Amino acid sequence: MTTNQLVQQIKKKKSFLCIGLDVDLNKIPPYLLKEDDPIFAFNKAIIDATHHLCVAYKPNTAFYEAYGLKGWKALEKTINYLNEKHPEIFTIADAKRGDIGNTSTMYAKAFFEDLAFDSVTVAPYMGKDSVEPFLAFENKHTILLALTSNQGAFDFQTKTVDGKELYKQVLEISKSWENSKNLMYVVGATKAEFLADIRQIIPDSFLLVPGVGAQGGNLQDVCKYGMNDQIGLLVNSSRGIIYASQEDDFAEAAAMKAKVLQQQMEVELTN
Amino acid sequence: MTTNQLVQQIKKKKSFLCIGLDVDLNKIPPYLLKEDDPIFAFNKAIIDATHHLCVAYKPNTAFYEAYGLKGWKALEKTINYLNEKHPEIFTIADAKRGDIGNTSTMYAKAFFEDLAFDSVTVAPYMGKDSVEPFLAFENKHTILLALTSNQGAFDFQTKTVDGKELYKQVLEISKSWENSKNLMYVVGATKAEFLADIRQIIPDSFLLVPGVGAQGGNLQDVCKYGMNDQIGLLVNSSRGIIYASQEDDFAEAAAMKAKVLQQQMEVELTN
Numbered sequence: 001m002t003t004n005q006l007v008q009q010i011k012k013k014k015s016f017l018c019i020g021l022d023v024d025l026n027k028i029p030p031y032l033l034k035e036d037d038p039i040f041a042f043n044k045a046i047i048d049a050t051h052h053l054c055v056a057y058k059p060n061t062a063f064y065e066a067y068g069l070k071g072w073k074a075l076e077k078t079i080n081y082l083n084e085k086h087p088e089i090f091t092i093a094d095a096k097r098g099d100i101g102n103t104s105t106m107y108a109k110a111f112f113e114d115l116a117f118d119s120v121t122v123a124p125y126m127g128k129d130s131v132e133p134f135l136a137f138e139n140k141h142t143i144l145l146a147l148t149s150n151q152g153a154f155d156f157q158t159k160t161v162d163g164k165e166l167y168k169q170v171l172e173i174s175k176s177w178e179n180s181k182n183l184m185y186v187v188g189a190t191k192a193e194f195l196a197d198i199r200q201i202i203p204d205s206f207l208l209v210p211g212v213g214a215q216g217g218n219l220q221d222v223c224k225y226g227m228n229d230q231i232g233l234l235v236n237s238s239r240g241i242i243y244a245s246q247e248d249d250f251a252e253a254a255a256m257k258a259k260v261l262q263q264q265m266e267v268e269l270t271n
Numbered sequence: 272m273t274t275n276q277l278v279q280q281i282k283k284k285k286s287f288l289c290i291g292l293d294v295d296l297n298k299i300p301p302y303l304l305k306e307d308d309p310i311f312a313f314n315k316a317i318i319d320a321t322h323h324l325c326v327a328y329k330p331n332t333a334f335y336e337a338y339g340l341k342g343w344k345a346l347e348k349t350i351n352y353l354n355e356k357h358p359e360i361f362t363i364a365d366a367k368r369g370d371i372g373n374t375s376t377m378y379a380k381a382f383f384e385d386l387a388f389d390s391v392t393v394a395p396y397m398g399k400d401s402v403e404p405f406l407a408f409e410n411k412h413t414i415l416l417a418l419t420s421n422q423g424a425f426d427f428q429t430k431t432v433d434g435k436e437l438y439k440q441v442l443e444i445s446k447s448w449e450n451s452k453n454l455m456y457v458v459g460a461t462k463a464e465f466l467a468d469i470r471q472i473i474p475d476s477f478l479l480v481p482g483v484g485a486q487g488g489n490l491q492d493v494c495k496y497g498m499n500d501q502i503g504l505l506v507n508s509s510r511g512i513i514y515a516s517q518e519d520d521f522a523e524a525a526a527m528k529a530k531v532l533q534q535q536m537e538v539e540l541t542n
Contacts, residue, residue, distance in 0.1 A: 022374070062370055062377040068385045072343045096370055098394060099333055100421040103293070106333040114339045123369060125396045125416055127423020145396055150371040152398020155444060161430045161437065173426060 001118045002139055003206065006090050007230050009055045014266040016231055017258060018056035018092065018208065020238025021046065021078065022063045027243050029250050039067065039074035042250075044081060046242055049251035051086050053258040056234050058092040058208075079115050090234070091117045092208065096145065098123035104133040112140045119143055121186060121208070124170045128177050135179035141206075142183055146170050146198070149188025149211030167194075171201045184208055187226070189217025189235065195225030206232050212261075213240030219261070223268040231269070237261060272389045273410055274477065277361050278501050280326045285537040287502055288529060289327035289363065289479065291509025292317065292349065293334045298514050300521050310338065310345035313521075315352060317513055320522035322357050324529040327505050329363040329479075350386050361505070362388045363479065367416065369394035375404035383411045390414055392457060392479070395441045399448050406450035412477075413454055417441050417469070420459025420482030438465075442472045455479055458497070460488025460506065466496035477503050483532075484511030490532070494539040502540070508532060 010016045021043050025033065028042045035041040047057065059078060064071035082091055093111045097120065098104070104122075111120040112134075119141035122131055134142040147157055147167040157167040164172070174183055187198055189211035198207075207226055211217035212235050219235060226233055241261075245253035281287045292314050296304065299313045306312040318328065330349060335342035353362055364382045368391065369375070382391040383405075390412035393402055405413040418428055418438040428438040435443070445454055458469055460482035469478075478497055482488035483506050490506060497504055512532075516524035 024377075060370070060374055062368070062374045062381065065381040066377040066385065068381070069340065069343055069347065072340055076340065096368065096394070096397075097333070099331070099367055100419065100423075103331055103333045106295075106331075106337040110333065110336040110339070114337065123367070123394045123396050125394050125427060126367075126419050126421060127426030127428070129421050129423040131423075148371065148397050150397060150400050152371075152400040152402075155398030156396060156432070156437065156440065157398070159432045159437075159440065161427070161432050166427065166430075166432065166437070169427065169430065 001090055006055065006206070009088055009090070010231050013052065013055055014269055015053055015055055015262040016233050016235055016265055017054040017261050018058050018234045018236040019046070019050055019054045019241055019258065020094070020210070020236050021057055021059040021242065022238045024063060025067070027246070029246050029248065031248070037070070037074055037077065039064070039071065040077045043074070043078045045251040046254050047082065047086070049255040050241070050258045051089065053255065053262045054089070056090040056092055057082060058094045058236055060094040076115060079117060083116055090119065092143065093117040093120040096121050096123050098126050098130050100126065101129045101133055104130050108134045108137060112137045119184065121145065124174065131174065132178050135177060135182045137182070140182065143208050144170065144174055144183055144185050146185040147187045147191055147194055149190045149215050149217065153188065153191070168197070168201060171198065175202065186210065189222050190215055192218060192221035192225055195222065199226065199228065203228060204230070204232070206234060208234045208236060210236045213237045219264050220268070227268070235265070272361055277326065277477070280359055280361070281502050284323065284326055285540055286324055286326055286533040287504050287506055287536055288325040288532050289329050289505045289507040290317070290321055290325045290512055290529065291365070291481070291507050292328055292330040292513065293509045295334060296338070298517070300517050300519065302519070308341070308345055308348065310335070310342065311348045314345070314349045316522040317525050318353065318357070320526040321512070321529045322360060324526065324533045325360070327361040327363055328353060329365045329507055331365040331509070347386060350388060354387055361390065363414065364388040364391040367392050367394050369397050369401045371397065372400045372404055375401050379405045379408060383408045390455065392416065395445065402445065403449050406448060406453045408453070411453065414479050415441065415445055415454055415456050417456040418458050418462055418465055420461045420486050420488065424459065424462070439468070439472060442469065446473065457481065460493050461486055463489060463492035463496055466493065470497065470499065474499060475501070475503070477505060479505045479507060481507045484508045490535050491539070498539070506536070
């Protein structure tokens with residue numbers, strides 16, 4: 001998917017909501033456990049109920065890998081379902097990968113070709129030659145970790161490197177990499193006050209913003225400091241939406257939570 | 272497996288060789304492609320031919336994920352085969368994971384429980400709360416990326432942070448994390464001259480050293496600067512061993528390459 005197609009979809013749906021499909025079998029409605037594939041059954045119900053309210057889905061691969069082969073199969077079914085039923089929706093494999101050149105190429109193939117995701121999250125620690133193999137794929141997007149939403153972000157990311165915080169070095173240096181137009185960045189909503197500075201460095205890039213809701217981030221602040229003239233934001237909510245109810249009505253309850261966020265986003269887009 | 276058991280195995284086998292099982296279907300003997308599971312067939316033959324010469328195997332998960340469900344199944348069969356036939360061998364899931372707390376716990380379960388690996392490689396960028404969930408597992412080992420063997424290591428890892436290179440900050444700060452005794456570190460052989468400094472910070476930790484052979488690192492330098500009184504080294508070779516031949520004799524050829532490295536290691540252990 002091109003960035004332009006993503007922007008068009010945001011304008012049409014009046015939403016820049018991304019829903020995180022982080023499925024934990026201990027948190028889904030117990031009656032689903034009788035299904036052949038409870039993870040996919042859960043995802044399908046969530047997607048069917050929310051696809052008109054969001055522009056992206058983001059399965060975190062850890063939750064699938066934790067269930068071994070069954071989990072991997074559920075991930076495959078989920079992305080295939082999305083690509084068949086809702087090809088207009090932007091898909092993110094939240095995998096946080098990063099390895100040396102030839103290995104990164106294998107990861108890129110796994111997520112962009114085998115599973116046909118539109119994008120994948122990647123860690124920057126190993127530098128240019130660990131990220132460029134992902135950037136080589138046309139109309140695929142590499143979402144680089146910059147400033148994450150967790151407390152541990154302050155251990156290294158905000159430390160000063162050659163006069164500038166490490167996450168700013170990541171933003172700055174990555175701009176010079178080949179095909180850097182295919183880069184997006186993860187910036188946590190819990191650190192919205194950093195967004196003004198970030199926009200100085202990367203005015204045009206899309207940002208994937210986790211941490212609104214359960215982790216305490218504020219949507220209005222994110223928009224105030226992070227939105228650009230092409231919107232440039234995908235705001236993610238996972239637990240706050242998908243675990244709104246553990247009863248039969250879980251999908252409707254998720255849609256209601258998604259609707260609340262979509263309406264707040266519509267206000268921000270109108271402003 | 273305890274660190275002490277690993278040290279005993281090294282002394283017994285006179286080897287601290289780790290063999291990287293990075294299986295690429297384009298590089299294995301073509302006749303294996305007729306097998307039901309060519310990846311596992313290749314790994315089994317390599318393991319059968321080399322297990323007496325090495326103390327660890329390290330599948331890089333990217334190579335398995337790239338083949339989707341089939342790849343994941345091959346990884347599962349490989350680790351199960353190792354745990355059943357050679358429980359004395361140290362197993363490393365080279366996955367370079369790292370995510371926020373609850374997600375890291377899912378990854379830890381995937382690799383330590385579901386797949387029953389002894390260790391997993393983890394990226395430090397997201398800090399303490401992304402790594403501690405891995406450290407909570409008794410007699411399991413978390414191998415943190417410190418200074419990697421690729422060129423991109425110079426993009427961020429060697430940059431100066433508060434007066435000290437980032438990779439040294441990673442070593443220093445990670446020592447204070449809970450259960451840090453379960454930490455090992457990745458240090459590339461291509462940067463052997465950095466090992467003396469590294470040993471000042473972490474004199475006792477085990478180091479996983481990739482980059483000997485194909486990537487140009489030198490075993491003698493690694494031992495000179497990196498070995499401690501409990502050896503403290505696992506030196507990895509992947510392509511240099513497993514792709515020694517593409518003919519029927521690939522397993523014997525791999526064993527010959529492994530034997531050369533084991534003999535060099537025996538010399539270093541005797542010195």
